[in-house]
Amino acid sequence: MPVTITAHQLGRLIDRTISNMDGEFTAVLHGIRLEADAEWLYAVASDRYTVAAARYRHDGLEGEPFARTLPAGAVRALQEWTSAQPGHSPVTVTAEGGRVRVTAAHSDLGIAVDPSADFFDWRGVLRGVIEQTSVPGNVFPVLNTRLLERFGAAGPLVRVRATADQNAVLIAGQDFLGALMPVRVRGMDSDGLGTLDQTQAAWQDTLSTGGTATMPDNIPARQHRPRHEITKDLAETAGDLLKQTLRSTHDALASTTSDEAFAAYATASVTAWRAYRYLDALHTADPRLAATIVAETAEELDSGEISEFAWEAARKAGHDPAAWSQELEDRLANALTSAPGQPAQEAAVNTSEAGSTT
Template sequence: MPVSINAHQLGLLIDKTVGHIGCDYTAPLNGIRLDVDATHLYAVASDRYTLAVARYRLLHDDKDGHHFARLIPGEYLPSLREWISSQAGATYVRISAEDHYLLFAGTQTELRIAVDPSMEYPDWRGLLRTITQYTVDGDPFPALSASFMSRWAATGDNLRVRVTADQKAVLVFGEDFIGAQMPVRYAGVGPVKDETFDAVRRLWDQTLAAGTEGLDMATDMPADDDRPRYEATKDVYETGESLLHQVLHSGIDMHGKSSTNPDAFLAHVTASVHSWMAYRYLDALHTADPRLAASVVADVAEELDSGEISEFAWDAAKAAGHDPQKWHDEYEAHLKKREAEKAAAATAA
């Protein structure tokens, strides 16, 4: 059975959650999940680090009807949003889940979006149910303006947040940075005013009760298993983690190879040493200028993905006043000498 929602409200559901969708290497999170239960239509999105859920209370005729949940792939979201914008805001859109597509039907046009009905999605109700059960002393529950929160993006860093007390400023800490954001007071508009956390949580009790208890976003969200191994990350912290992993991995692999496979031993030593050097340089750069570090990591990722780093290195060497052609010739001569020595040793044997 289809559910109905006016075009304006459907657009709001998309707009409130689209900024939280995951990358295309994690298929279950790369899109917005439309989830219908007995009372609401939900739009759900997550990138593993944030989880956003917006809901719309169904019309009376749609309640207790056909429940469905389908993920709208990220690649189709721009088309869907454009189609929604072409409808008059008050126009009701009928949404139905067919075999392998979602059907959005307006008064004049329809839009079909291919979906995978077997696509598994994290138990978002269970995850939020667990989070809402966390407790802090005094249960402070300030309301923060979303428009103000976006201002912290200019810090260019991960931020720590400390909720101090109800109706008091929230503390924000970053690298050589401290700030505070005052809560706002509701002016009597909408169902949630200056209420307690328990009062607001009860508004979601029916929804979240269907979720599994004890879930954790740190362990119960899909991983980026489909990301190609050669795909370079543009994130500073992931880059640092990858470099440290390479140091330790190569350190383990080099053991026992110094006598059995000298070339492999040298390769692991070189990888370990250079990865450690890169990590230390990146750590120092990030401490001195986090924004510059983020910019450099993003640029390097683009260069690595292009597959032209040899050409980049050649140009960089020339720009620095070196002679890369001389390096090339010397190395070619070194390789020829090694081959000659190996051939002479084989003949003597």
């Protein structure tokens, strides 16, 4: 009953749910539940106060669906194992009897499990949280901030829905669904904060001196990042590359000044598009590695030493950057001996070609 997924995806399933495991004194919840159906591989964990379910669409399931609970100790080992694999590397997860085996190209890990171990109906619990309706009135739930921290790895952005004082709070993100039970504290209403009206009354003296506003006019708007600073944000980097592609393509088609300008715009457009496609593929295979590379590249660009970095990278890759440099100088020298009106154009075109090649 093997299922195939990338090492990054399996690692993220563990990362997003490991904080929600219960302690050793609740054996049935002291671990992470792995379940596979015809479309998804799920990881589910709960400590009775929180529920976290993450999923990734797998690359194929052979045989019947399976469900096994990985013991907490093995979960830590699996987390370390996946982090040691290339993020894009295919990983096969097989559950047979009392053993779950994860296999990569050059490594595998076997985990002993109890195939008869019960697990709660997490689908029914989360369905109940989604389907609960808002209760009339202005009561709102009391949440334990320490339990909120357990959803820190759910994703950079999540949606939250609270329906009533004693109802679980729904937490939803991309391929992630969670629930957080409210705290039932005896005498909580005695602090005067049991309802929205009570909270408003408690703060009325402080807040009544100001008018209702979304943002005071005297607070400066967010400043744009200086043009000379390179973003370390992956999404912003991808957007910059697409913007550069579109602008350079437009400028190339609209250029009527010279062949040099057309060649420069065309080279910038092609280079930006290639960079975007490579970044998008890397993000699909291993988002964590993509974010790391974007941040490291931003620091390299800010250092102003990319020529030295490129020279060293070319040398380590087995190329001869000195020969490239000499070839470019020879082309420029030949351009100077060309017919009048041709040197600048030929030099620019050859420079563009040399740049696109390297």
